[in-house]
Amino acid sequence: MMCQEMSELMTDDMEGSLGGARKASFDRHLAACAPCKAYRHQLETTVATLRRLPPEEASAEARARAFAALRTWKRDLM
Amino acid sequence: VDDRVADALFVERLRAGDEAVFTRVFEEHQPVLLRLARVFVKSPSIAEEVVQDTWVAVIDALDGFEGRSTFKTWIARIAVNRAKTRAARDGRSVPLSALEDEEGAGEPAVEAARFLSSGLWAEWPTRWAETPETLALLREVREAVEETLGSLPEAQRAVVTLRDLEGWTAEEVCNALEVSESNQRVLLHRGRARLRAVLEQVLEVGKRS
Numbered sequence: 001m002m003c004q005e006m007s008e009l010m011t012d013d014m015e016g017s018l019g020g021a022r023k024a025s026f027d028r029h030l031a032a033c034a035p036c037k038a039y040r041h042q043l044e045t046t047v048a049t050l051r052r053l054p055p056e057e058a059s060a061e062a063r064a065r066a067f068a069a070l071r072t073w074k075r076d077l078m
Numbered sequence: 079v080d081d082r083v084a085d086a087l088f089v090e091r092l093r094a095g096d097e098a099v100f101t102r103v104f105e106e107h108q109p110v111l112l113r114l115a116r117v118f119v120k121s122p123s124i125a126e127e128v129v130q131d132t133w134v135a136v137i138d139a140l141d142g143f144e145g146r147s148t149f150k151t152w153i154a155r156i157a158v159n160r161a162k163t164r165a166a167r168d169g170r171s172v173p174l175s176a177l178e179d180e181e182g183a184g185e186p187a188v189e190a191a192r193f194l195s196s197g198l199w200a201e202w203p204t205r206w207a208e209t210p211e212t213l214a215l216l217r218e219v220r221e222a223v224e225e226t227l228g229s230l231p232e233a234q235r236a237v238v239t240l241r242d243l244e245g246w247t248a249e250e251v252c253n254a255l256e257v258s259e260s261n262q263r264v265l266l267h268r269g270r271a272r273l274r275a276v277l278e279q280v281l282e283v284g285k286r287s
Contacts, residue, residue: 002193002196002197002198003193003197003198003199004186004188004190004193004197004198005197007186007187007188007271008186008187008267010187010267011187011263011266011267011270011271012263012267015248015263015266017263034202035199035202035203036199037205038202038203038204038205039188039203041205041206042203042205042206042274042277042278043270043271043274045206045208045209045210045213045277046270046273046274046277047242047270048210049210049213049214049219049223049277050223050238050242050243050273051210051242051243051245052210052211052213052214053214053220053223053243055109055110055113056108056109056112056113056116057109058104058105058108058109058112059126061126061130062108062126062129062130062133063104063108065130065133065134066100066104066108066130066133066134067097067100067104069133069134069137070095070097070100070137071095073095073137073138073140074095
């Protein structure tokens with residue numbers, strides 16, 4: 001397995017969907033190849049960075065409208 | 079299964095009009111619904127309208143929630159459908175199978191020029207010194223991510239948004255977006271590869287200046 005193929009299999013491996021001989025040869029390459037290890041680390045850092053971006057804020061208006069909808073619904077229940 | 083039991087309990091409280099429970103549900107899910115709406119509707123104000131309509135639709139549909147999917151994937155599906163409908167109405171053409179299309183499918187994860195003809199790296203990637211905590215605070219990084227997300231095909235952006243920005247599992251994403259497991263993986267692969275390439279560029283430029 002060459003580096004270019006490795007780069008296309010990274011997500012499959014991170015998702016746990018590589019198996020058997022393919023997984024074994026992927027792991028062998030990764031353990032021995034510094035640039036592929038660096039690439040993997042970059043990918044993992046990218047994912048971890050995305051996870052840490054601040055969430056979108058709810059506006060006061062959005063909140064007010066959602067609660068108004070709930071109250072209308074509740075009134076209709078009575 | 080625990081999720082489902084918890085869902086069933088609080089959906090029952092919601093149906094009874096419990097505002098304290100609704101407050102929790104709203105605060106927990108509003109951010110992801112907004113991000114999801116932005117995938118299909120580019121204008122932030124229209125995305126917000128879509129999310130507001132989603133809440134109204136969720137409340138109206140509470141009696142129909144059967145717990146076959148988790149509550150969060152159920153409301154995400156409602157938001158996606160409403161956002162797509164709105165985008166279509168506003169004249170943005172959304173293919174029927176927008177989430178199944180294979181836009182950019184032929185594109186490699188890493189541009190071919192980075193490799194020798196043998197398939198070995200020509201220009202080696204280097205280990206980034208910055209931690210994710212640091213990167214997430216950098217203005218250049220945030221802007222580059224925002225811009226790149228905006229340029230991704232919708233299906234890729236939707237998957238990356240739920241998996242990586244929101245931390246959902248693959249199963250939840252497949253369920254919310256109604257895509258197959260293997261398609262989810264392909265979309266995630268392409269989306270992450272693009273974002274990595276952009277961050278690499280940002281970090282390289284930073285090093286040189």
